[in-house]
Amino acid sequence: MSDKLRRFFNEGTTDEITKRMLGTLPVYHSPKGLMSGYITEAEAYLGQKDSAAHAYQGKRTPSNEALYGVPGTIYIYSIHGRLCLDVAAQAKDVPEGILIRGIEPYQGIDLMKANRPKSGFELTNGPGKLMDALGIYDKDMNLIELGDTALDLDVDNVKVPKKIVESGRIGVSDRGTWTDKPYRFYVKGNPYVSKLPKREMDLKTYGWK
Numbered sequence: 037m038s039d040k041l042r043r044f045f046n047e048g049t050t051d052e053i054t055k056r057m058l059g060t061l062p063v064y065h066s067p068k069g070l071m072s073g074y075i076t077e078a079e080a081y082l083g084q085k086d087s088a089a090h091a092y093q094g095k096r097t098p099s100n101e102a103l104y105g106v107p108g109t110i111y112i113y114s115i116h117g118r119l120c121l122d123v124a125a126q127a128k129d130v131p132e133g134i135l136i137r138g139i140e141p142y143q144g145i146d147l148m149k150a151n152r153p154k155s156g157f158e159l160t161n162g163p164g165k166l167m168d169a170l171g172i173y174d175k176d177m178n179l180i181e182l183g184d185t186a187l188d189l190d191v192d193n194v195k196v197p198k199k200i201v202e203s204g205r206i207g208v209s210d211r212g213t214w215t216d217k218p219y220r221f222y223v224k225g226n227p228y229v230s231k232l233p234k235r236e237m238d239l240k241t242y243g244w245k
Contacts, residue, residue, distance in 0.1 A: 037108050037181040044191050045107030050125040050132040054080040055221050057134060058197050059244070061142065061190035062121075064170050069147050071170055073139030073160055074195050076243075077222035077229045079205050080125070083132040087214040088205060091131035102179045103131035110187060112178040118164030119172060123182065123189075137163045137220070140228040140242060147171070162230040163207075196245040199224040206231065 045053060063072040081089040083103075090100045090113070102111035103124050111122035111133055126132040139160045141148055148159055148169040160166040167173075177185045201224045204216035222229045225238025 037183040041108060041183055041189060041191060044189075045123075045125060050082055050134065051080040051219055051221075053125050054078045054134045054219070055200055057136075057189075058200060058221060058223055059195040061193055062136065062139065063143075063188045063190050064172070065186040065188075066144075066147070066171050068150075068171060069144055071141075071144030071147050072190070073141045073143075073148075073166070073228075075136055075138070076140050076161075076226040077136075077138035077220070079135040079137060079221070080219040081122075081133050081135065082214075082219070083126075083130060085214075086132075088208045089131075089133070089214075091133075096131070100131070103133050104129050105179060106181065108182045108189075110177050110180050110182060110185070112172070112175045114175075116164070119167045119175070120163040121167055121172070135163060136166065138222070138226075138228045138230050139166050140226060141169070157227040159228075161228045161232070165230075197223040197226075198241070198243055198245050 057075050057078050060075055061072050083091045084094045091103050102109050105124045106128045109124040121136045122133045125134050151171040152169040160169045182189045201222050202218040203220045205220045208215050223243040225243035227237040
């Protein structure tokens, strides 16, 4: 991992880092070619105290070990038969993470469409959808830091949201009071946000400055 990216993850609380990730650019050097997309939506999970988190009450298993890694460690997990991309966000052994829920395609769009033959915003407007579009079907990059494998995060060539919306998390089991806490963040109006009603889409600027 680059020093700049390490600093990116070492500064701030998990929810602050999650908001800062909006507009950054995950870059995947896949076997088929380069693909990337700007993050439009992400959710923060605050570890042991967060009843919606995989590490709630200190749960630690081989499947969630990546959450206990250094900031920027890739955590890939399966839910409902699809993979999701999460990143550890705090110091080693502090299991807080950030789920990337949506990206706006930038590079390798034809490759994404070949991997996931969907048109329009359905291509990557959800955590399982974006993994399918990138062609990530296994957990080979799990436990590896961003930039030390085929997946990196570009924090230089970014887009800036006009406004960030905060909401309760979605697609999470109703466990305790934390499910509805406002730790889901997304670019207001961006059509690559999951479950965004058409009436709320900004089709001119996609919500960027």
